[in-house]
Amino acid sequence: xxxxxxxxxxxxxxxxxxxxxxxxxxxxxxxxxxxxxxxxxxxxxxxxxxxxxxxxxxxxxxxxxxxxxxxxxxxxxxxxxxxxxxxxxxxxxxxxxxxxxxxxxxxxxxxxxxxxxxxxxxxxxxxxxxxxxxxxxxxxxxxxxxxxxxxxxxxxxxxxxxxxxxxxxxxxxxxxxxxxxxxxxxxxxxxxxxxxxxxxxxxxxxxxxxxxxxx
Numbered sequence: 001x002x003x004x005x006x007x008x009x010x011x012x013x014x015x016x017x018x019x020x021x022x023x024x025x026x027x028x029x030x031x032x033x034x035x036x037x038x039x040x041x042x043x044x045x046x047x048x049x050x051x052x053x054x055x056x057x058x059x060x061x062x063x064x065x066x067x068x069x070x071x072x073x074x075x076x077x078x079x080x081x082x083x084x085x086x087x088x089x090x091x092x093x094x095x096x097x098x099x100x101x102x103x104x105x106x107x108x109x110x111x112x113x114x115x116x117x118x119x120x121x122x123x124x125x126x127x128x129x130x131x132x133x134x135x136x137x138x139x140x141x142x143x144x145x146x147x148x149x150x151x152x153x154x155x156x157x158x159x160x161x162x163x164x165x166x167x168x169x170x171x172x173x174x175x176x177x178x179x180x181x182x183x184x185x186x187x188x189x190x191x192x193x194x195x196x197x198x199x200x201x202x203x204x205x206x207x208x209x210x211x212x213x214x215x
Contacts, residue, residue, distance in 0.1 A: 001101060002157075002158065003158060003159065003160040003215040004102060004154050004159075005102045005103075005152055005154040006101055006102070006104075006160050006211070006215070007103075007104045007105065007144075007145060007159065007160065008104070008105055008106075008162050008163070009107060009108075009162065010109055011046055011107065012047075012165065012182075012187075013162060013168075013185055014087065014090050014094075014123070015084055015085065015086050015087065016084060016085055016086070016087050017084045020077070020084055021042075021077070022046075024076040024080065025058075025073060026042060027072070027073075028072035029057075029058055029069075031072045032072060034060055034061055035060055037057045041057055042057055043186045044056060044186075044187070045057045046165055046186040046187075047107070047108040047168060047186070048108055048139060048167055049108060049134075049137075049138025050070060050134075051066060053108075054069060081116075081117075081120070086121055086123075087204050089205060089208070090204055093208045096208070098125075098126040102128050102152055102154065103126050103127050103128060104127055104129045104130055105127055106145060106171070107131070107132055108132075108133045108139060109132055109133065110133065111134055113132075114130060114132050128152060129151050130148075131143075131144040131147055131148055139165075139167040139170070139171045140167045140174060141171065142174035142176075145159065145171060146175055149175075156176045160178050160198075161178070162179070162182065163179065163180075163182070164184070164185025164186050165186050165187045165192075166187055166191050166194075169181060169195035169196075169197050170195060172197075173195065173196070178197075178198040179195070179198060180197055180198055180207070180211075181199070181201070182201055182202075183200060183201070184202060184203060198214070199214065
């Protein structure tokens with residue numbers, strides 16, 4: 001088996017949350033009387049850490065108000081959390097993969113947010129380790145992957161990053177590991193392919209098939 005460690009992004013890769021995140025960013029901007037970012041701008045920042053996200057999504061916001069924005073965003077996100085669902089087939093795929101290899105998560109979410117999501121969606125049992133944006137350097141810095149590989153004692157050649165944004169793919173490239181892009185999440189396929197992933201799939205079923213053939 002080529003990839004002994006498969007690292008998944010969370011939002012837009014395992015759970016259908018990209019649209020909700022965009023709306024929460026837009027609502028938080030309205031709450032603070034800021035220019036509301038369009039969908040493209042708001043979706044581009046999914047997966048980034050807080051400072052990088054807000055610097056791009058709401059460039060008119062002063063850094064000293066970032067935490068205030070985050071509080072507004074969190075309130076809107078929690079109000080919609082129960083409406084976000086796993087992509088169809090994800091739980092079954094993880095069940096199969098967890099019996100074959102080591103699975104981990106690298107996400108732009110906070111630790112508190114990821115723990116809450118893992119418990120709400122019942123996926124904690126599948127993952128051996130995880131890294132969040134508030135624990136180390138956020139994407140696209142390679143720290144999350146480098147730390148996971150060190151913790152789990154798996155080398156670059158045996159590690160695969162699966163994600164739906166250019167930030168995921170750039171992180172993988174910086175860490176020297178292969179990446180698999182999924183096009184059903186936040187970023188458009190053209191931008192994902194420009195990052196040079198090992199593969200590009202458009203559904204959970206294709207994701208499973210790709211891993212069977214290549215991983």
